[in-house]
Amino acid sequence: MHKTLLAGVSTLALAMTATAGFAQDIVRGEGDFSWDSLDAFEAEYGDLGGQLTFWTPWRDDPGDASQWRAVVSFFEEATGVSTQLGSSPNYEEQARIDIAAGSPANITILPQPGLLAEFAAQGALTDLGDDATAWINENYAAGESWSALGQFEGQDGNVAQYAFPFKQEVKSLIWYSPVNFDEMGYEVPETMEGLFALQDQIKADGGTPWCVGLESGGATGWPATDWIEDLMLRTQTPEDYDAWVSNELKFNDPKVVEAIEIFGSIVKDDANVAGGTAAVATTAFGDSPLGLFTIPPQCYMHKQASFIASFFPDGSEAGSDYDFFYMPPYESEADLGRPVLGSGTLISITRDSDAARAFIEYLKTPIAHEIWMAQPNSSFLTAHTGANVDVYSSDALRQQGEILLEATTFRFDGSDMMPGAIGAGSFWTGMVDFVNGLSAQQAADQIQASWDNL
């Protein structure tokens, strides 16, 4: 009935030790880690020394910032390089300012490929070389889609590998409460058809199936773009998805409008979403999953990427209080396989140095990935096939990691790859307008019009 009780207990135990220490929990030479890769790295770069500065989007301490520090600390130890980490809530803007003023950090880490493409075009990024491309293709699951993510046109107009993908997220997840499902006798659906049947059953039982929240300050609307992307991957071929991202397939093509309409069939029905359709655009994306945890539950399902677990209430346990299932494919579209939508951060060199180059080499070692995988309460996933999945700190993460490794089709978040004015602009606002009353065709026309104006 509850398959992961032990996992829940172990994550809780790990969570308790989490406050005690971070890097100290992992002792070199112990555990199932690939220590030999660190030894080999140390043999080559052991006497490097010097300084290295980082600019990252991570600020949770304890949390992603301290977990990242643990990853870096093993690099420091191996090479003797002293490092400095930095971040701020407006890290994208500050990265832009620092690059414009000529004082960027050695290594800049951003989750937006579109922004990095801009920096690359300004000549601000260092080419990591063809061997980096080859390495990613060979060692990452669905490697070519990952290496393509870090390839941009440089100042000279040539496409090169300017960024290294590290830390992945799976977006095709639906979160639910196993206890609530058990009490009502609901089963995890295996197909999209089953998901819609479950939605109707929940409504018939007097419940509300979904919690959807699109509010995210200046980025309001982005959670809806994930919905559309996931639905695109489940109704159209990956080739159509790629064509859509590059606008060879127009935004107002019937194929895209169909995906928007499916999303509309869910959120534009007051009975389907907690608080009704009017609340969708005004509920903060981080607050919306809390409806799963209220008593009585405000909703039974929430679609969001793997990182959302950090927004769940303190003390909630994976496996009993919450769990997730893979957003299933349509039974009627069996030839599309099991597509996975994801996103991730990209690491780029913004001020070249030997230490910065060595750090990119360090990221190629499995150990750099495993240290973060083993951090308690992390949301770190990796597509690195050489990293040992046994070191993931929880079963939930391991299952997500396996979704990433086993994807038959993997596609990166389309809105992050579209031009900034679309993917971080009219696509967001178009989705908010759609939820607030525009028809799917009108919203799609509006977004396509802004693309035509680029």
Next chain:
Amino acid sequence: MSTVSASPAAPAATAEPASAFARLRIGRIAANLALLLIVALWTFPTAGLLISSVRDADQLALSGWWTSLTTSEATGAAALGTAADQTDEDGQYVISGDILADGTSFTVSAVGITSREPGAFGVGEPVEMRDGGILTVDETGAYRWTSATPFAHERGPRVYYVASEPPRFTFDNYVSVLTANGIGQSFINSLTVAIPATVVPILIAAFAAYALAWMSFPGRGILVAIIVGLLVVPLQMSLIPILRIYNGIALTFGGEAKGYLGVWLAHTAFGLPLAIFLLRNYMVGLPREIMESARMDGATHFQIFVTMVLPLSFPALASFAIFQFLWVWNDLLVALIFLGSQDTELVLTGRLVNLLGTRGNNWELLTAGAFVSMIVPLIVFFSLQRYFVRGLLAGSVKGG
């Protein structure tokens, strides 16, 4: 006739001071009321922030600070014991325990066995469990689950409860802020930025103000006008060009691209126009006669400045020092740009805003952070405030 005219005059004479008195009182009451209203308006948000900062994070997320003193109704869930916890009491199998966590002071008012109806049964009412047996829960959360047959379940089923929860106050937010990684370092960084960035502009501005007020040279008026004009240049516009110039110069001389020198210079430059403007206006108001007699006695400009103008201008200097210190201490933008926000250089405001977390989910810490960062400006303000009032009045009353 005289009596006729006198008789109304007499009451009028007595009434006049009375009505003036009344008018005075009404005026004063109105003024006091207005003052009270303004004080209330200004302290209201701060009071809310203070109350929020000592509230429990979970309660804070659910309700506003004005409800902090009322008892709130909460629903919760707990897992009952497993088969391993059962005892055999005269052929009755019993699992007992407490559904409330230790240290909570809830009063349970209802229980339920499904999340959909968390309060389906009253306290003390026997509840038939799906796994068999009868459960009773009392007000304190103690439960007793009895069955005629042995329990066999390995996982404790959930029960839900509705409980009234007394207000919870805690200093956890303050503890988290004060023990956050690097907060002490940031405190020192902020002082390292703020003290020179206050002293240096005052020093320069005092010299400049004296020259602009009491030394006659061609173009003095235009120079004053230009400096006043600089007051309206938005600093946001000049950030990148200035940083780029600074980086260029610093790197040529082998210095660091970003650093304390840069942030001191930036704050000095951004503070100077206002400083010169304020101090010049104050110094112009100093009595001309003293300067002239000093000049006649053979004092140089420097002697006049050091021995007479500086001591006389102390209120203006102090009030500007407060302005500048508060602005530099509370500044985030200039520090982030010119000093950067690497861990070792981050100023206090930057550290506090980073406490929010990667996705802004720890906002309750900001309430406590606001009060922590307020301490230093309050000390500065109260130690210099007697000069502050005099400085604000600078030039309004001409001394002879």
